[in-house]
Amino acid sequence: MRNKSGDSTLVDLRKSSGPEFVTRFNEYRGVEIFAAPAPGYSTGQAMAAVEAVAKDVLPHDMGYAWNGMSYQESIAGSGLGIFALSLVLVFLILAALYHSWSLPWSVLLTTPVAVAGAYVGLWVRGLDNDVYAQIGLIMLIGLSAKNAILIVEYAKAELKKGASLIDAALNGARRRLRPILMTSFAFIFGLLPLWNALGAGGVARRLIGTVTITGTLFSTGIAIFLVPVLFVVVERISQRWQRRPAQSVRPAEPAMSRPVPLRQRVG
Numbered sequence: 315m316r317n318k319s320g321d322s323t324l325v326d327l328r329k330s331s332g333p334e335f336v337t338r339f340n341e342y343r344g345v346e347i348f349a350a351p352a353p354g355y356s357t358g359q360a361m362a363a364v365e366a367v368a369k370d371v372l373p374h375d376m377g378y379a380w381n382g383m384s385y386q387e388s389i390a391g392s393g394l395g396i397f398a399l400s401l402v403l404v405f406l407i408l409a410a411l412y413h414s415w416s417l418p419w420s421v422l423l424t425t426p427v428a429v430a431g432a433y434v435g436l437w438v439r440g441l442d443n444d445v446y447a448q449i450g451l452i453m454l455i456g457l458s459a460k461n462a463i464l465i466v467e468y469a470k471a472e473l474k475k476g477a478s479l480i481d482a483a484l485n486g487a488r489r490r491l492r493p494i495l496m497t498s499f500a501f502i503f504g505l506l507p508l509w510n511a512l513g514a515g516g517v518a519r520r521l522i523g524t525v526t527i528t529g530t531l532f533s534t535g536i537a538i539f540l541v542p543v544l545f546v547v548v549e550r551i552s553q554r555w556q557r558r559p560a561q562s563v564r565p566a567e568p569a570m571s572r573p574v575p576l577r578q579r580v581g
Contacts, residue, residue, distance in 0.1 A: 339379065346381070356442045357387060387445055400452050401425070404459055416552035417470060420545045421462040424537040428458035431532025432525040439524055446518040450525030457526065458533040461498065464490040465541045479549055483542035491538070498534040502527055 337344055351360035361384060368378045380388050401422060408418035432454055436443055469486030473479065508523025 339381070351442075354442075356444050357384070358444075361388065383445075396448065397451060397455075400455050404455060408459075408463075412467075412470070414470075416548050417466060420466045420541065420548045421459050423544050423548075424462045424533070424540055425455055425458050427537040427540065428454050428529040428533040431536075432529035434532070435524045435528025436521075438528075439520075441517075441521055441524060444521065446521040447525050450522040450529070453522075453526055454529040454533075457501070457530055458537060461494045461533055461538055462541045464494055465538065466545055469542070469545050473549070479546055483545045486545070487538065487542045494534065494538055498530055502530055 337346055339346075349360060349364060351357055361380070364378075372378065379385075405418045405422055408421060409415055412418075429451060432447075432451055433443075435441075436447060441447070465483075465486045467486075468490055469482045472482035472485050477485065505523050505527050508519045509527060511519035511523065
């Protein structure tokens with residue numbers, strides 16, 4: 315209804331502007347922001363930069379939260395913790411499989427060579443160490459441990475048959491060289507399409523391919539020559555460790571009986 319002057323008596327109309335819809339996140343009003351790391355920086359570094367800016371700029375009644383892949387990366391923690399956990403799991407599996415606490419060390423001490431090869435591949439190609447590269451590192455632990463297991467298992471069997479420690483290690487490396495080369499190069503040739511992957515998700519595939527291919531090359535070309543040496547060193551340390559408890563527990567010496575003096579008979 316309008317009055318005599320022509321104004322409305324029920325509502326007051328004003329022109330204003332505003333959003334067409336309100337975005338909510340966890341029942342709070344929010345704004346969704348998309349960010350990408352600059353060339354040469356990883357997603358973890360970009361997330362740390364966003365957190366630092368948010369703490370300095372946002373007022374006390376406002377906060378931030380991650381969503382999507384960023385949320386999964388934030389709750390997953392650092393790649394170093396996942397890598398250490400995978401090493402512990404492989405160690406426990408090998409210890410239970412071969413009933414030995416020393417044998418897994420001969421296998422796991424060769425994994426740093428494969429990891430170094432993976433980082434060399436990332437550095438040469440100028441790729442970032444993001445979550446896809448860390449997934450490739452986890453795969454690389456099993457791949458590098460496979461080569462060492464083939465040598466150590468055969469050397470352990472030769473050692474039980476009565477061969478000397480050095481001969482057992484050399485026989486294991488000599489007999490298992492061909493299967494290691496066959497399986498390793500077959501795996502590398504199968505991953506070659508990932509080296510120059512294109513299209514959607516091509517960067518992720520290139521990262522995984524680079525880490526696994528270069529890491530397997532280092533593991534095959536360098537680590538297999540270190541496995542016999544590590545096997546000899548670890549077994550000698552294990553044998554010395556087993557001798558110490560045996561030497562510390564000595565059987566008690568029997569008590570020596572005192573000589574009974576002979577008494578002369580009085581005739």
